[in-house]
Amino acid sequence: MNEPSSQPSESLSEIDREILRLVNRRQQLVADELGRTEKRANLAAALLQAESDVQTRDGCLPEAAQKSILRHIVSACYQASRPEQVAFLGPVDSYSHLAAMSYFGEGLDLSPVSSIGAVFDAVERGDCQYGIVPIENSTDGRIVDTLGKLADSEVNIIGELLLAIHHNLLSHSERDKITQVHSKPQALSQCRGWLAAHLPGVQLVETASTAAAAEAASTTPGIAAVASLAAGRRYGLEVVQASIEDNRNNVTRFAVLGSGEPDPTGDDKTTLLFEVEHRPGALADVMGIFRDCELNLTWIESFPQPGRPNEYFFIVEFPGHQTDPAVAGVIATLRQQTQRVAVLGSYPVGRKV
Numbered sequence: 426m427n428e429p430s431s432q433p434s435e436s437l438s439e440i441d442r443e444i445l446r447l448v449n450r451r452q453q454l455v456a457d458e459l460g461r462t463e464k465r466a467n468l469a470a471a472l473l474q475a476e477s478d479v480q481t482r483d484g485c486l487p488e489a490a491q492k493s494i495l496r497h498i499v500s501a502c503y504q505a506s507r508p509e510q511v512a513f514l515g516p517v518d519s520y521s522h523l524a525a526m527s528y529f530g531e532g533l534d535l536s537p538v539s540s541i542g543a544v545f546d547a548v549e550r551g552d553c554q555y556g557i558v559p560i561e562n563s564t565d566g567r568i569v570d571t572l573g574k575l576a577d578s579e580v581n582i583i584g585e586l587l588l589a590i591h592h593n594l595l596s597h598s599e600r601d602k603i604t605q606v607h608s609k610p611q612a613l614s615q616c617r618g619w620l621a622a623h624l625p626g627v628q629l630v631e632t633a634s635t636a637a638a639a640e641a642a643s644t645t646p647g648i649a650a651v652a653s654l655a656a657g658r659r660y661g662l663e664v665v666q667a668s669i670e671d672n673r674n675n676v677t678r679f680a681v682l683g684s685g686e687p688d689p690t691g692d693d694k695t696t697l698l699f700e701v702e703h704r705p706g707a708l709a710d711v712m713g714i715f716r717d718c719e720l721n722l723t724w725i726e727s728f729p730q731p732g733r734p735n736e737y738f739f740i741v742e743f744p745g746h747q748t749d750p751a752v753a754g755v756i757a758t759l760r761q762q763t764q765r766v767a768v769l770g771s772y773p774v775g776r777k778v
């Protein structure tokens with residue numbers, strides 16, 4: 426007969442109680458701090474600070490799990506003192522929802538809305554303190570709805586997150602019984618090679634989000650959705666085929682929207698919008714300003730001006746914060762030499778999850 430193992434000096438429930446005691450103590454400190462300062466609470470900065478202060482490489486738990494636990498604790502402590510909401514393109518289990526949970530933890534109130542435009546509106550109206558929107562995908566390029574709203578919205582980009590995207594074909598029906606595949610246009614496009622090869626002739630139907638597609642597939646036999654595994658689980662769908670994205674390194678970059686201006690961290694980037702005159706060489710002149718200041722552009726997009734044929738505005742990104750002298754110099758020169766300049770945000774360079 427086995428000897429009973431010696432009693433551990435600490436029981437699991439004792440440890441759980443200790444964890445909660447410490448989290449509550451942390452919450453008290455956050456409440457005191459927020460009570461002392463007039464400055465608006467900045468959860469995004471607090472999340473970043475906590476991550477850089479704590480060494481998550483120590484211990485047996487994977488680093489990603491430790492970071493995720495920390496994020497939940499930080500956001501729950503903020504939420505208890507100063508409730509804040511994050512708007513995202515719903516319904517729940519859209520990729521935007523997964524991005525919001527990765528960035529903010531689940532301690533905040535995550536609030537689904539029905540379109541990318543509605544995310545901007547919720548932040549602009551102050552209904553939500555933050556929003557999260559897809560801005561660019563590594564396979565499919567820019568997200569048009571986001572760029573259009575960035576041009577005429579008052580909200581700032583205050584952060585970013587790069588989310589690895591693995592699409593799945595989800596349905597109640599077997600592959601040979603599928604007559605329609607529903608998803609957001611960007612998701613369909615990221616899988617167009619796979620869909621053409623494996624489901625030729627099947628009708629593709631565009632939806633407002635991938636999670637909305639999963640919802641549709643759950644109610645009608647013959648419909649499949651391209652969506653996340655989480656959405657498939659939520660709507661009780663079978664995984665007909667996992668990971669159908671054409672590019673194994675399919676990544677979507679999400680912009681975090683808010684009203685504040687993040688302080689410099691030493692590893693920042695800036696997103697700018699500008700408009701140039703409709704004359705030969707106008708864009709080349711602006712590019713010369715970046716070249717002369719040795720600012721290395723990491724992204725450039727042109728976007729048609731509504732109602733003004735052949736005229737465009739441009740969105741560029743480059744390393745550095747708008748308070749850095751080199752960046753401030755470029756912005757000042759652009760203000761003199763272009764028709765319109767708007768700093769959409771200077772914020773910490775995002776991590777990939």
Ligand SMILES: O=C(O)C(=O)C[C@]1(C(=O)O)C=C[C@@H](O)C=C1
Pocket residue numbers: 514518519520521522559562568590609611612633634635636677
């Ligand atoms: O529909 C969703 O689930 C979204 O969050 C939107 C979105 C996008 O438009 O890019 C986000 C990530 C993927 O690239 C596919 C869809």
